[in-house]
Amino acid sequence: MKVSLGLAVVAIVLTLAALSLGLRGAAVGHAPTLQFAEFYQGGGARGLILSDKLVALHGQRVVMAGFMAPPLKPALDFFVLTRVPLALCPFCASDAQWPEDIVFVRLPPGQTLTPTSALLQVVGRLEVGTKTDTATGFVSLVRIDAERVTALR
Amino acid sequence: MQHGVALIPSCRSLTFLALAWLLLVLATMHVSTPPATAADSEGTRTLLVQAQPAAPSPAPQPSLLILPINRAKFLAGARFDFRVEANHLPVKPTAWEVTIAGKTPEAFFGTQGQVTNTSDHSQEQTFRDVTLAEPGTYKVSAKAVAGETTLISTVEYDVVLTKPLARQAKNVILFIGDGMSLPFRTAARIVSRGLQEGKYRSMLEMDDMDYYAVVTTSGMESIATDSANSASAYATGHKSVVNALGVYPDNTKDPKDDPRVETIGELVKRTRNMAVGLVTTAEIQDATPAAMFVHTRHRLEYLAIMDQYLNPSQSADVIMGGGSASLLPQSTAGSRRKDNRNLFKEFETKGYHVVTTRTELRATSAPDKLLGLFHLGNMNVYLDKAVLKKADVLKQFTDQPLLWEMTEKALDIHGKHANGFFLMVEGGLIDKQAHPLDWQRAVWDTIELDKAVGVAKKWAMAQGDNTLIIVVADHAHSLSITGTYWEGDGKKGREAVRIYGEAKFPDYQDTDGDGFPEKVDVSRPLAIHWANHPDYYENYKVLQEPLSPTVKEGEKWVANKQRAGDGELQTGNLPSSENNAVHTVEDVPLTASGPGAEQFHKVMDNTEVFFAIVNALGLDARQGTSPFIATR
Numbered sequence: 149m150k151v152s153l154g155l156a157v158v159a160i161v162l163t164l165a166a167l168s169l170g171l172r173g174a175a176v177g178h179a180p181t182l183q184f185a186e187f188y189q190g191g192g193a194r195g196l197i198l199s200d201k202l203v204a205l206h207g208q209r210v211v212m213a214g215f216m217a218p219p220l221k222p223a224l225d226f227f228v229l230t231r232v233p234l235a236l237c238p239f240c241a242s243d244a245q246w247p248e249d250i251v252f253v254r255l256p257p258g259q260t261l262t263p264t265s266a267l268l269q270v271v272g273r274l275e276v277g278t279k280t281d282t283a284t285g286f287v288s289l290v291r292i293d294a295e296r297v298t299a300l301r
Numbered sequence: 302m303q304h305g306v307a308l309i310p311s312c313r314s315l316t317f318l319a320l321a322w323l324l325l326v327l328a329t330m331h332v333s334t335p336p337a338t339a340a341d342s343e344g345t346r347t348l349l350v351q352a353q354p355a356a357p358s359p360a361p362q363p364s365l366l367i368l369p370i371n372r373a374k375f376l377a378g379a380r381f382d383f384r385v386e387a388n389h390l391p392v393k394p395t396a397w398e399v400t401i402a403g404k405t406p407e408a409f410f411g412t413q414g415q416v417t418n419t420s421d422h423s424q425e426q427t428f429r430d431v432t433l434a435e436p437g438t439y440k441v442s443a444k445a446v447a448g449e450t451t452l453i454s455t456v457e458y459d460v461v462l463t464k465p466l467a468r469q470a471k472n473v474i475l476f477i478g479d480g481m482s483l484p485f486r487t488a489a490r491i492v493s494r495g496l497q498e499g500k501y502r503s504m505l506e507m508d509d510m511d512y513y514a515v516v517t518t519s520g521m522e523s524i525a526t527d528s529a530n531s532a533s534a535y536a537t538g539h540k541s542v543v544n545a546l547g548v549y550p551d552n553t554k555d556p557k558d559d560p561r562v563e564t565i566g567e568l569v570k571r572t573r574n575m576a577v578g579l580v581t582t583a584e585i586q587d588a589t590p591a592a593m594f595v596h597t598r599h600r601l602e603y604l605a606i607m608d609q610y611l612n613p614s615q616s617a618d619v620i621m622g623g624g625s626a627s628l629l630p631q632s633t634a635g636s637r638r639k640d641n642r643n644l645f646k647e648f649e650t651k652g653y654h655v656v657t658t659r660t661e662l663r664a665t666s667a668p669d670k671l672l673g674l675f676h677l678g679n680m681n682v683y684l685d686k687a688v689l690k691k692a693d694v695l696k697q698f699t700d701q702p703l704l705w706e707m708t709e710k711a712l713d714i715h716g717k718h719a720n721g722f723f724l725m726v727e728g729g730l731i732d733k734q735a736h737p738l739d740w741q742r743a744v745w746d747t748i749e750l751d752k753a754v755g756v757a758k759k760w761a762m763a764q765g766d767n768t769l770i771i772v773v774a775d776h777a778h779s780l781s782i783t784g785t786y787w788e789g790d791g792k793k794g795r796e797a798v799r800i801y802g803e804a805k806f807p808d809y810q811d812t813d814g815d816g817f818p819e820k821v822d823v824s825r826p827l828a829i830h831w832a833n834h835p836d837y838y839e840n841y842k843v844l845q846e847p848l849s850p851t852v853k854e855g856e857k858w859v860a861n862k863q864r865a866g867d868g869e870l871q872t873g874n875l876p877s878s879e880n881n882a883v884h885t886v887e888d889v890p891l892t893a894s895g896p897g898a899e900q901f902h903k904v905m906d907n908t909e910v911f912f913a914i915v916n917a918l919g920l921d922a923r924q925g926t927s928p929f930i931a932t933r
Contacts, residue, residue, distance in 0.1 A: 185693065188634070192697050193625040193657035193674045194645065195633035218853050218880070231693075233861055235737070235849035235880035248626070248635045248677055249696070265852030265859070278631055280639070289634055 179209040179271060184231040184249040187290065196248060198276065202290070206276040211269060212251060212292065213300060219263040226254050226284070227261065229270060229292070252281065252288035256295065266299035361389040363450050367443055368549040368560045370521055371456035373539060374908065376463070376915055377436050378923030379568060382560035383410070386425040386552050387445040387452060394424050396446035402439050419553050427560065433460045434923055463916045468896035470769040470917040471721040474757045475535065476507070477589050478750050479528055480732030480743075482777035483890050488740070488827060489747035491782075492809050493816050505748075506755035507772040510892040514901035516910065517888050518776045522550075524886045528732065529600040531775035531907060532592035537562040538911035546588065547596040556599035563922070565914060566594040567614055569723045571925035573918075576722035578711040579617045582680045582704055582746065583729025584624025585610075589775060593617070593725050603627045603637070607644055611651070618669065618722075619714050621707045622729070623676035625657070635677045648672045659702040667713040675701045682730045682742045683749040685847070688821060694846045704728065705753040712760045721918070726753055735778040736881040737850050740829040741821065741843050743780070748816055761895055769897045769917040773910065774889035779832035779882060786828040786841040794869045797841070798828045834882050835875050836860040840868025851880040 182205060189199040217228035218235060229251040253270055255261055272294035280287050368384045375381070383406065385399050397416075401409040406428055414428040424445065433439060439458040444451070478485065486507065494503045520530040521540040529546050533539070539562045542550045548559035569575040579590040586603040594615040595606050607627050609615045628644035629636035649655055654668035662673055676698050680686070685694045686701045695701075708726050715722035728750030734742035754772055761768035784804030788797050799805065808825045809818035822843045837850035837860045848864035857877040860870055875883060891910070893901045897917025905913075915922075 185696075188697060190697060191635070192700075193623075193676055195629050196635040196677075196697060198634055215852070232846075233849050233852045233863060235851045235853070235858065235861075246637075263853055263855065265854050265861070278636075287631065287637070287639060 179211045180205065182210045182212050182274065184212075184214065187249050202276055205274050208274055209272065209295075210274045210292065211271050213267060213269050214251070215266075216264055216268060217246075217250070223260040224255070224263065225260050226252065226281070227263075228286075229253050229268065233265060250288075250290070252286060252291040253297070254291065254293050255297070256293075261297060264299060267301050269298045269300050270294050271296045271298075363387070363389045363391070363447070363452055365443055365445050365452035365454040367441055367454055367456045368551065369456075369458065369539060369562065370549065372459070373456070374459045374461065374912070375433050376538065376568075376912070376920070376922045377460050378432055378434050378572075378921065379538075380430055380432055380561075380563040380922075382562075383414075383428040383431050384425060384549070384551060384560040385443045385454075386419075386423060387447070388423045388552055390422045390424070390445070390447040391450055392448045393418065393421070394445045394447045396444070397424065397426070398442075398444045399426060400442050402441075423552055425552070432923075433458065436460050436462050461912070463912075463919050463921070465919070466897055466900075466916055469919045470767060470896040472715070472723070472761075472768040473914050473917060474724045474726065474761070474768060474770045475914070476726050476728070476750065476754055476757070476770070476772040477532065477535070478728040478731050478747060478772070478774050479583070479589055480735045480776060480778045480884065481728065481747055481750070481774040481889070482780070482885070482887060484780045484782055485731060485735075485744060485747045485774075485778070486890065488744045488780070488782055488829070489751060491807060491827065492744055492818060493748045493751070493811065495809060495811070496806055505751045506758060507751050507892055510758075510770070510772065510894040510898070512893045512898045512901045514891045514893070515888045515904045516773060516891050516907050517904070518907055519886065525884055526776050526886075527588065527600075527884065528775050529588035529592060532589040534907040535773070535775070535910045535914075536565045536592045538908045538915075540908060544600050545598050546592050546600055547594075548598055550598055556597050556602055557605060559596070559598040561596040564592070564594050564596075564615075565723060565911065566617065568915070568920065568922060569918070570614060572920055572922055573720055573924070575720045576618045576715045576718040578619035578715055578722060578724040578726075579621070580619065580704070580707045580711050580724065581622035581727040581729040582682070582749075583622060583727065583733065584627070584679055585620050585622040585674070586624050586627055587622075587679075587729055589727045589729060590620075590622065590725060593723075604639070611644070611647060616651070618718075619671045619673075619711045619724075620653075621662075621671070621673035621675075621702075621711065622727075623674065623678055623680040625674040626677040628674065629677075645672075645674075658700040659706065660700055662702050662706065662710055665710065667710075667717060669714070669717075671710070671714055673702070673707065673710075679730060679733060682734060682746050682847070683817075684742050684745045684821065684843075688745070688817070689845065691846055703752075704749045705756045708753040708756050709760075712757065716760070716764065723914075723918075726750075726757070728753075732778065734847070735780060736883075737847065738831055738834055738837055738839075738882050739844060739847060740780055740827075742847060743778075745817065745821075752816055758894065766895060769893065769895040769914070771891060771893045771898075771901070771910070771914075773891040777885040777887040777889055779834075779885045781830050781832060783828045783830050785825045787825045789824065794840075799825075800828075804828075831882055832885065833875055834871060834873055835877070835879050836873040837871050838862065838865040838868040839871050840865040842868075849880065853880070 186201050188196040191197040214229040215233045217230050272292040275291040365387045410431040414426050417425045442455045444453050490505050494501050518526050520526045522542045527543045533546050547564045551559045566577045581590045586606045588600045591606050595609045626637040630641040630643045631638045653670040653672040656662045656673045731743045731746045784800040785807050808823045811818050835851045851858040852861045858880040900913040
């Protein structure tokens with residue numbers, strides 16, 4: 149039992165060290181903030197019109213806040229960022245029924261993430277334009293290659 | 302201030318974290334190890350003894366299945382696919398016999414079937430697009446011998462002609478309130494009409510109809526159903542399974558090859574060239590509207606459903622609702638297609654007039670064919686599109702029509718059709734708001750549907766009462782009205798739920814007589830509770846925007862603090878893998894007026910709604926030559 153407690157204490161110390169390093173990682177810097185409500189500047193059922201801001205930020209480093217959509221698997225190398233938390237119900241929705249304002253977030257190679265319900269801040273390079281993810285077949289319009297994902301609350 | 306945890310730490314911190322968690326896991330393992338016994342006193346290996354392997358599922362037994370199933374009822378002449386399949390066989394069958402009324406299927410149907418082996422342990426025989434033309438009882442037997450195993454199966458079919466009625470209907474309007482079980486109707490009546498000393502000031506349009514029945518909802522595999530299976534029962538007269546539309550489920554993975562049964566949409570077009578309309582507040586590809594025409598084992602195949610809507614035998618003349626995302630080419634923002642087909646253009650080429658806003662709908666006269674798509678996804682609910690009007694919720698869709706306006710336009714168009722029409726109008730979002738436990742949005746949409754029923758009743762009377770109008774739910778939800786909720790004496794939460802005599806009457810006021818109270822968040826609203834739910838927060842107030850009741854934490858769904866987080870936690874009673882309330886099994890109410898409505902007066906199986914519709918129309922399914930269009 150003494151050994152167990154000792155191991156637990158060491159583990160907690162190491163966790164704190166790791167978190168502290170993470171917080172001191174890449175800073176947000178002067179990356180502009182992009183909000184979900186700023187994606188489109190009109191349109192309707194015949195298709196949406198991308199906003200000038202969204203188009204101008206293509207290829208730029210941006211900051212976005214949102215929630216992780218219900219994940220497809222326990223450890224993620226990508227996830228879908230949404231404006232409000234989603235809980236798609238299997239008999240009234242499907243993965244073909246995502247809202248139109250979502251962001252496909254790719255994590256840095258080799259890094260994974262545990263699913264969370266926290267409000268997230270994502271910093272990374274924005275990519276705009278329809279693209280099909282080769283691994284999942286997921287079709288997305290707006291993507292971020294994340295350099296950092298932080299839980300805000 | 303950000304006080305967060307870095308979820309993607311640097312490589313160095315990742316190494317620390319991995320080491321930390323490894324140590325934590327080791328520590329936990331030690332702590333949780335039970336006292337060692339003499340037999341297993343060698344440390345942590347006892348964990349292996351502790352581990353409970355999942356009970357092996359029993360090996361599936363050989364089976365012989367005949368589709369359609371036992372006690373299936375057919376309208377004489379209705380088209381269907383016939384299939385016999387033997388599953389889980391030890392070896393391929395050495396003998397295979399099928400008889401229908403004593404004849405081989407080839408002789409009986411006058412067509413050649415196809416024998417297949419979906420796996421090394423199965424055999425199937427399928428006859429496509431066949432019919433039972435003469436009324437009566439048919440005995441179907443099948444026998445398969447595979448090694449030592451002999452399987453025998455026998456079913457009976459009941460084939461009927463339509464029953465002659467005192468008056469025939471020229472048209473049928475089927476209103477489906479998705480999930481609209483009895484308490485939704487009561488809640489809508491209280492909110493919309495109000496009471497005075499216990500008597501309602503007036504009844505709902507859907508109350509004020511001539512006949513009342515109670516309808517069962519179960520499918521062939523389970524007491525609990527979904528909107529695909531249940532709408533399919535209304536549209537075909539056949540039971541099926543969850544997720545299935547116009548098919549019986551077979552043993553292949555392909556959702557498009559399951560044995561089909563003819564839908565009401567196909568039937569009225571084929572036999573009588575009637576007009577057909579589909580009007581919904583959900584996506585037009587959603588289960589309820591799709592059931593009127595479509596054949597698929599999987600309701601979420603929206604793109605395949607769109608392809609079927611373009612088949613001449615499966616095309617409605619009027620289609621209105623949401624779901625334009627499945628029509629837009631992939632390159633257009635908002636599209637959900639995986640190709641660059643533009644289905645708006647394809648419908649226009651086929652002669653459809655297309656509108657996408659309420660303004661455009663109002664400006665449209667009465668074209669022969671109308672496609673109205675007012676949202677990329679589901680339309681917004683009444684409370685959001687007509688009352689609260691929040692920009693974040695409506696986004697680009699600030700000009701959506703109301704359900705009764707869509708119904709009125711459909712009637713303008715169909716009323717011109719000499720051969721009559723079948724119109725299905727769905728309050729599709731009642732269910733979609735009941736799942737996330739948002740009773741106000743569900744009940745306000747019930748009132749929206751009720752106003753559409755009023756439009757139809759008035760139209761039918763003006764035409765000389767030649768139209769059967771049915772109002773029914775497809776399945777139940779567990780909403781229940783406990784009493785009222787009142788914080789006037791300082792109590793809050795469950796202590797402010799007023800019951801029995803203390804409930805008094807809620808203070809919704811509809812002074813302008815439009816059927817909706819002017820104020821949504823009144824001082825004494827209804828106190829609503831749900832019999833099944835996940836963990837969620839309840840504060841008895843109107844949510845300013847629709848929000849999920851749950852969020853995912855690890856493998857479990859937990860209450861979403863963003864939604865009514867100031868309220869009380871309602872501990873879930875569903876498995877923690879569920880993120881919403883689920884359908885319930887109770888029977889649902891049906892009211893009806895017009896010619897043929899007298900058939901609705903007792904407890905009815907849901908498949909009998911189909912037969913009452915075809916009786917009212919006096920359909921002879923042996924007429925008409927156009928069979929199924931292949932949907933593969």
